[in-house]
Amino acid sequence: MDNPYLPSDWDLMEIREIIPHHFFLTLAPSASVTFPAFRPGQFFQLSLPGVGEAPISISSPPTRPGTLEMCVRRVGRLTGAVSRLKRGDRVGLRGPLGNGYPLELIRGRDLVILAGGLGMVPLRSLMMHVADTPREYGNITVLYGARTEGELLFTDELFRLGARRGIHVELIVQENTGDSGYRMRFGSRVGFVTDLIQGVDGNPAESFVAMCGPPAFYRYAVKELLTRGYSKGLIYLSLERRMECGIGKCGHCSVGYRYTCVEGPIFNYWDAFNTPEMVEMREGDPWINS
Ligand SMILES: Cc1cc2nc3c(=O)[nH]c(=O)nc-3n(C[C@H](O)[C@H](O)[C@H](O)COP(=O)(O)OP(=O)(O)OC[C@H]3O[C@@H](n4cnc5c(N)ncnc54)[C@H](O)[C@@H]3O)c2cc1C
Ligand code: FES
Known part of the structure; x- marks a missing residue:
């Protein structure tokens, strides 16, 4: 071997x-x-x-x-x-x-990609894969946010791919620094990526959601998704932990009883929110285990 x-x-x-x-x-x-x-x-x-x-x-x-x-x-x-x-x-x-996204579960469904900052890096792989095999999947929506326009990755490519493959792309920044024509290029969206969820077309209950972003982003994104009728079983998020071996031997990446290098980095809602310390939770968040 x-x-x-x-x-x-x-x-x-x-x-x-x-x-x-x-x-x-x-x-x-x-x-x-x-x-x-x-x-x-x-x-x-x-x-x-x-x-x-x-x-x-x-x-x-x-x-x-x-x-x-x-x-x-x-x-x-x-x-x-x-x-x-x-x-x-x-x-x-x-x-x-690692495990990667469950393509079997995504097949035939609409896909909502929700990315914050560097989270667009692995989601670009998923987006391009689905765009390259369009007959196997439903509509694709990409919602991507960063702190400023200068921190958004792959913007021209996202719009090019969106126009060519019918992918709906929406970008948003927290601060309009106004130094690179943000309003001209992307409209005047200033806010959080979670603000864009309400505008997504399709049947939320049957759509697959793939999220990747900073840890604090998940708590707000999940809350908004559940409010809008998305299904817990179809919400997947990516969790990054410090790793050494990457093959389930050393324990460096463990969260609760899980090794994120082999069981992750992609987890579904139930795994992420029922494993202590995996995602930031607050006492009194009524949507967590209900
Ligand atoms: C599954 C997974 C996928 C990932 N994918 C990507 C990816 O696609 N692209 C990407 O860029 N990253 C990715 N990362 C993150 C990347 O692996 C980490 O950022 C990694 O630690 C970088 O290694 P490094 O040796 O450059 O940084 P390190 O030297 O390990 O530093 C890591 C962090 O510690 C801080 N640090 C370092 N030294 C000190 C010090 N002396 N005092 C205080 N703080 C310090 C640094 O500021 C930095 O934030 C991923 C992580 C995981 C788990
Ligand atoms: S990195 Fe060694 S067990 Fe996950």
């Missing part, structure tokens, strides 16, 4: 800083490596010799094999070293790891 701790070699085909501190990578397997099968929502442990490794989501869809796309935000040791890489450099990847 292959050693699960041993990374395989991938070549960096392209690296671009798409917004400040966020680096978009295109990677191709080295000659000895077979391109792996994966699901949207899965991740790899990305490593650099002598630096370390960190979990990084897959941002491209399985429908476009041959290269993998990722987006790395420079926050620390490994991501800092990644930001200094050049085309032609080599990185290690272990994976794909």
Whole structure:
């Protein structure tokens, strides 16, 4: 059996800083490596010799094999070293790891993608996958928010894909800094991404919701979704925890009794809200277990 701790070699085909501190990578397997099968929502442990490794989501869809796309935000040791890489450099990847989105459950349904900040990175994989196989899925709505326009990822691509594949895309920012034509480009939406839920067409009770964003965002998003009639069994969210092994051995990623590296990072409403410490809950939130 292959050693699960041993990374395989991938070549960096392209690296671009798409917004400040966020680096978009295109990677191709080295000659000895077979391109792996994966699901949207899965991740790899990305490593650099002598630096370390960190979990990084897959941002491209399985429908476009041959290269993998990722987006790395420079926050620390490994991501800092990644930001200094050049085309032609080599990185290690272990994976794909984690469970990914339940495509069987999404098939035939409308899909609502709800993203905050860097949460758009794994959801881009899901959105493109569904857009590439439109006959298998219903309508797609993408609601995406960030603090400022400058922090929104993939905006031009989202609108291009939306126009070509009939995906309804809505963007919103918390602060209109007014320095990059926000009103002209996206209308005048200022607020929280949860404000956009009320405008989604379709049958909420039968729609699948995929969310990824900062932890505090989930509490408000779930509350709004339940108020609007979305089904608890069809609400899925992504949870990020510090990881080491990524394969359910070391316990670093445990939350309650769950290892988020193998049982996650994608959890449904019931798992997320019934596991202590998984999502921020407040005493008296009546919608949590009802
Ligand atoms: C399933 C999963 C998927 C992920 N996908 C992505 C992705 O697609 N893209 C992405 O960019 N990230 C992603 N992450 C997050 C990423 O793995 C972490 O940000 C990771 O820790 C980065 O590694 P690093 O070595 O660069 O940072 P680290 O050095 O581990 O630093 C991590 C954090 O700790 C803080 N920190 C570091 N050193 C210090 C210090 N001395 N004192 C105080 N604070 C410090 C940093 O500011 C930073 O916020 C994902 C995480 C998970 C679990
Ligand atoms: S990271 Fe080791 S058990 Fe999950």
